[in-house]
Amino acid sequence: MAKVKQIIELDDVVVKFAGDSGDGMQLSGSQFSDTSAFVGNDLSTFPDYPSEIRAPQGTIAGVSGFQVHIGHKEVQTPGDLADVLVAMNPAALKANLRWTKPGATIIIDIDNFDSNHYKKAGYTEDPLQDGSLEGFNLVKAPISTLTRSTVAEFGLDNRTAEKTRNQFVAGVLYWLFNRDMKIGENFISERFKKHPEYIQPNIAVLRAGYNFAETVEAMAVKFQVNPALKGKGLFRNITGNQATAWGLLAASERSGRKLFLGSYPITPATEILQELSVMKHLDCITFQAEDEIAGICSAIGASFTGKLGATSTSGPGLALKGEAIGLAVITELPLVIVNVQRGGPSTGLPTKTEQSDLMQALFGRNGESPVAVLAASTPANCFYYAYMSAKLAIEHMTPVILLTDGYLANGSELWPIPKVEDLDPIEPPLVQDNDMEYKPYKRDIESLARQWALPGQEGLRHRVGGLEKEDVTGIVSHDPGNHELMVRNRAEKIERISNYIPKQEIMGNKASDLLVIGWGGTYGALYTAVKELQEEGYSISLAQFTYINPLPKNTKEVMENHKKRIVCELNMGQFATYLRSKIPQFDYLQFNKIQGLPFMISELKTKFKEILEEI
């Protein structure tokens, strides 16, 4: 047995699992994250997969990855660079080396590093010999051969046997991070509940990986990441898409309005539809429509009958839904439109993240067509913002667009489990049967919301539709003055939502040298960069916006008293443009990245320092 020369205690570690799409790296990744959560680490994960289902094996295009960031300290992003890289083949190595820290531990499946393999990956020379791995702690593990010999006794077919290799990888990491093997074994038993014949072989491979790590000299270093300081209580690991789906369910339960999701599959929003399609027991109906238009239209129909109507999509789908959003605006029906942003235009970068649908959400419709726009800022708070979107939609009788993005949707983080009864109540503006006072477009004097009278209710028959309606009575009207009044009413109704949402917060001093402004999914990176600079003594603050339209009431005050302001976003500057039109008194610098990738903390810090040092 090799002696462990050193146990290194770390505040946080980033592990990247990379291999062919079929190598099961997503599973190794989630197994490792669950195990870390069990021992109380804070965590954030991000899968990174190609848009092709099975791109050619062994090529860069086919590399699928899963990054896990665990910490004793607070963890807000999946991390910039990896401390440990698992590369199942040369392509995985090549694609990830530049995202790996100098001196990192790199575990490779040596069985896949012959000339055949490295040429496929685009290497002309053997990467193990060309000096490119110098300075790294390279662990050459015969993962394929050892896995094969381990499972030989179970009589699995070759394909199934190959699939257990990810457990070898997991085993190595259990040793490396000093993890309890029981957790891994339980994970496997749970995972293969429906295929008990796979449980034993997978556990055997897991142990083989562990034993291998323990016996080889190269693994003389172990890492220790102690439990996080994050509060006490019950937590779960949740992705943004799952949290979005569950937030809608919570709003449905709290409002007493059954949930109806009309949707059409599109990356990276599909999991919302999938997740809700298994929620029939919670009275949720999912309608997989023939296209995005039918998806939203069926949801509008559902809202008309008194359900919580919702639709989920991504950029190209939002474009198709534009006309129907206008219909929900003019009929003043509640509707939640979840748009999981991805790189555009057109099909663009389907599996990559971007924040470039902001203008589309705000303005991408014909006519004066105001809607409320919210943006979630972490995977877990997609739950809260989906809930709030539904609450605002129902109480203010309006469509609400919730923006998330590919990064939030697929990423996950540890989340303190809330109780439904602790969420703000939702009060639908329903009408009593035979209410003689009911008029379709009579408004609440404070919120300007109209009432929700449902087909089937006695004495409330009325008609809604896309033609302009007379104020109060709801009769079709082309009267010029009435149209202007109705346009202004609809705009004012959205504006008044600012009376019902929280004030914008600032992380840091209300007066600083540099105010960093972000919105939505960039929160983790911006927060970490700003926090680290604050700790280094810089005068820097962060305002991360989640209520986009209307903006919080104190937005102008938030902008005041800073020497400079910089708006950081993953697009060409859409929020900056919006702020310039809404709060024109100030100058806004911009930092934009349009690579389909999230911000790196390091690049943000470099940029902010540059500005701070000029002041």
Added chain:
Amino acid sequence: MIPECNIPLASPQDFSVDYDVKWCPGCGGHAVLSSIKKTLPELGIPKEKFVFVSGIGCSSRFPYYINTYGFHSLHGRGAAIASGIKVSNPDLSVWLATGDGDSMAIGGNHFIHILRRNIDVNIILFNNKIYGLTKGQYSPTTPAGSITKTSPDGTIENPFLPGELAMGSNATFFARVIDTDPKMMKEVFIKAAQHKGTSLVEVLQNCVIFNNKVHEDITGKEVRDENQLYLEHGKPMLFGKNKEKGIVRAGSKFIVGEIGKNGVSLADVLVHDAHNLEGTRHYQLSRMTLPDYPVALGVIRQCETDVYETLLEKQIVAAKARSSVKCVNDLLMSGNTFKIN
């Protein structure tokens, strides 16, 4: 589908709105509206349970002209809105008013999919073979060669027969009526309402302004006996002034035979079976066009099979019985959770 209940009978006047119906005088739409108002009180459904949905077009103004719950939606999308309404509340009697442009052009996709799913919505397709509201452009049902505002040299497109499209989508109910025959309309609308599943009723509707008399060769007084075949389930398919003609078989095809001629007797005339799930005959009937055949009217197809909402309800009941997760708090606590002390 008609929910059972004891309610005071409504009258056609109960469905009138107290403002003007703005279709052109003489438009076929008026007759359809009046038939529908006479149909609804006979269905035994409380008046607040009716919902009329539509797309955009002259015909799609329908919901504004009838005092029920109503939804005038987007061009072509009425079928999707109606689907959401019916699936959300199967207790409602949901009707869709749509035009040939609305359903066959921009809404073609939604049209075939509502039929395929067999959601219990009653569709009234106003086929005037022209775009009325936009003032006279050709539609997907305009006869080939027609001169219209956008086809000054005659259309060079093959028209759809809505029935063909419906059969191709596995529709469970298809009927055809003419706007000049209120008795036929009411009879058929009642059957459409009673049918469980999507019912499609094509109304051959006249647009006096942009396509006047387009159906005249079917509906005209002098020709109608010769050119209309009114179908009734279980009855021989006879037509002609003295019912002297009938549909007979010639190999796998139908032809028109005259009783007493070429050895054709009444026994040779085929009996209409609207209920046969296998739809070849219904397809053939729906395709019959002048001059070789009379045009089939009445209920061409009416087959009972699974209805979307019913299947869905079964799945919901089963899921509730199966799952131990009864509320969102249960859901939040399900699966892997981690206790941090």
